[in-house]
Amino acid sequence: MKNRPDPIEAAFQFIEKYFPNCQGAILAGSVVRGEATETSDLDIVIFDKVLSSFRVSLIEFGWNIELFAHNLSSYQFFFESDCKEARPCMPRMISEGKTLKDTGVLSKIRKEAKNLLEQGPEEWSKEIIDMKRYFITDALDDLIGCQKRGERIFIANKLGELVSEFILRSNRKWIGSSKWVVRSLVHHDKEVANEFVDAFDTFYKTNDIDKIVILTEQVLKPFGGRLFEGFSLGEK
Structure with missing residues (x-):
């Protein structure tokens, strides 16, 4: 300065x-x-x-x-x-x-x-949690199946947003964007924040998605894990 x-x-x-x-x-x-x-x-x-x-x-x-x-x-x-x-x-x-x-x-x-x-923010309902699980599952499957480096980068970006939001909101903690993603995670749990940063940093440096996959599945596990079969939106 x-x-x-x-x-x-x-x-x-x-x-x-x-x-x-x-x-x-x-x-x-x-x-x-x-x-x-x-x-x-x-x-x-x-x-x-x-x-x-x-x-x-x-x-x-x-x-x-x-x-x-x-x-x-x-x-x-x-x-x-x-x-x-x-x-x-x-x-x-x-x-x-x-x-x-x-x-x-x-x-x-x-x-x-x-x-x-x-x-803190309003508590997520089970319906919202299930919807978020579905979209995280969809993004994770896209990341696993994608072989094009350019596309993978932006799938990972989106997955990072979804996972960080899920971690924080499922714990009734405030979320953030840009630099506030990491700051919000640190405020919630430093160990989780470090795991999150390490997983995505590893991918951006090496193209290895294993840590992202493990992290995402750990985040979803307490809420039922990945969700695809049986999910519906707007159906009556």
């Missing part, structure tokens, strides 16, 4: 320049968690008297900034939609972020965010 001002100082300057009268402001993301890299940006959430929520990407004070603006009720829609998808991006930012400004509104909002995170 050479030639850039301190992230917290830059965030304060940004708020003072553009939203000096806002009701609340929070700095979130990797810079707050101590995980910033050369390409990290500043995730800033403000609460102000705006008509509706909006998001803006810009560059100020040497930093790429992602601005999320809300009024004192609009954020609740994003809390609900994030939790419905089991990816609590906004609740996590609010709960973990550093306060830049607060006129007394953040305590209630932070409490809402923390409660949602602690509750």
Whole structure:
């Protein structure tokens, strides 16, 4: 992060320049968690008297900034939609972020965010679990049967998404995308996360799928294993 001002100082300057009268402001993301890299940006959430929520990407004070603006009720829609998808991006930012400004509104909002995170996502029904088992089985069979390296790569990508989702959601844990796949797995179980990464890393390096097959079958086993015969969707 050479030639850039301190992230917290830059965030304060940004708020003072553009939203000096806002009701609340929070700095979130990797810079707050101590995980910033050369390409990290500043995730800033403000609460102000705006008509509706909006998001803006810009560059100020040497930093790429992602601005999320809300009024004192609009954020609740994003809390609900994030939790419905089991990816609590906004609740996590609010709960973990550093306060830049607060006129007394953040305590209630932070409490809402923390409660949602602690509750975890909605429990999967048996019907959903069976549906997910079927699609994982289908992707695993495709991976085993495929001999074309290019196709195999993208089948493995899809299977990785499905398996990581299954591990987390079947345990009522939050999921993530991109780098948050691994972070979410680590938060749930470091040993499982290491097995997951090792299985797919081995495949990408050597084209050997054995560890992926073993991992997938271990994940499905407590729920009945692979599922193909007898599965139906929408049949009455």
